[in-house]
Amino acid sequence: MERAWQELIDAVSGGEKRALGRLITRVENREPGWQDAMKALYPRTGTAPVVGITGPPGAGKSSLTNRIAAILLERGLRVGVIAVDPTSPFTGGALLGDRLRMRDVATDSRIFIRSMATRGTLGGLCQGARDVARILDAAGHQVVLIETVGVGQDEIEVVKAADLVVVVCVPGQGDGVQTLKAGIMEIADLFVVNKADREGADELVADIRSMLALTGDQNGEAPPVLETCALSGDGVDALVAALLERADRARPSGPRAETRVREEILTLIERELARVVRRRFGSDRRFDEAVKSVQSGENDPYSAAETVLETLRLAK
Numbered sequence: 001m002e003r004a005w006q007e008l009i010d011a012v013s014g015g016e017k018r019a020l021g022r023l024i025t026r027v028e029n030r031e032p033g034w035q036d037a038m039k040a041l042y043p044r045t046g047t048a049p050v051v052g053i054t055g056p057p058g059a060g061k062s063s064l065t066n067r068i069a070a071i072l073l074e075r076g077l078r079v080g081v082i083a084v085d086p087t088s089p090f091t092g093g094a095l096l097g098d099r100l101r102m103r104d105v106a107t108d109s110r111i112f113i114r115s116m117a118t119r120g121t122l123g124g125l126c127q128g129a130r131d132v133a134r135i136l137d138a139a140g141h142q143v144v145l146i147e148t149v150g151v152g153q154d155e156i157e158v159v160k161a162a163d164l165v166v167v168v169c170v171p172g173q174g175d176g177v178q179t180l181k182a183g184i185m186e187i188a189d190l191f192v193v194n195k196a197d198r199e200g201a202d203e204l205v206a207d208i209r210s211m212l213a214l215t216g217d218q219n220g221e222a223p224p225v226l227e228t229c230a231l232s233g234d235g236v237d238a239l240v241a242a243l244l245e246r247a248d249r250a251r252p253s254g255p256r257a258e259t260r261v262r263e264e265i266l267t268l269i270e271r272e273l274a275r276v277v278r279r280r281f282g283s284d285r286r287f288d289e290a291v292k293s294v295q296s297g298e299n300d301p302y303s304a305a306e307t308v309l310e311t312l313r314l315a316k
Helices: 003-013 017-028 034-044 061-074 123-138 153-161 176-180 201-213 236-249 254-281 285-295 301-311
Strands: 050-054 079-085 111-117 143-147 164-169 190-193 225-227
Touching (some): 003 017, 003 034, 017 034, 017 111, 050 061, 061 236, 111 123, 123 143, 123 254, 190 236, 285 301
Parallel strands (some): 050 164, 079 111, 079 143, 164 190
16 A cells, blocks of 8 residues: 555544545545555444434434434544535535534534535445445544435435434425335334424324334334434434444344445446446547447447447456
């Protein structure tokens, strides 16, 4: 491993926040040597539970994350936060506004908040969140929170990086059960009805429990459903206690952990193959000819892709 990477890792191990930010940026940008850096960090990871927090827009996820982080800090724990923000489809920029919402805890020396823009990616964002969570773990953070932008395919992908998934719901947004579709029921380890002081909170809790009664987990135990009010702090202490208790049981073992490892290895292989293909064929004359043949109608993109795969000896 290059000396510059090693010096950065040593600085992070010494608790330097600026070095931690630089290390994360270099790994996210996939600068040469990033894989060696992650290999060096990997043996130091596996201690901090990673908690994914997702739910529909307007559910108060950021405020709830802020409260959870504050309570963890009160308990003397070092906390890492990964806040995923949506990216503009036009400019590619992102607001990265969670630092504003989390200003109550952002100045504490024991917390590190990292914003990540989706940039229109799915698997790449998931792997990026895994990498950052591992770096925060290796840097000594005892709990890592991943807060996502809202319910959707991005979020289902991102929470694959988490040991424990919290789905936040909110009353008063129509049929609450609708927000639990599209795989959300399957990924949740714990449900939170936030803004529980609103009318309809009890009905939403009953709806969720009714659906869970039809499923349950592999041990026949349904995920708990808790009520909170992030603004006042009501119920958040009980939520943190449940998170820490269930995180102890969600250590890397069993079929779910095996599936996550398989998916991560495949994701890394896929991204590396894509990088190799783009490097080898992105400016290759044969690739240019294939593009022109498709444009002229002499060929189709499926056959052109097969030709590239055959060249790489990856065709079925």
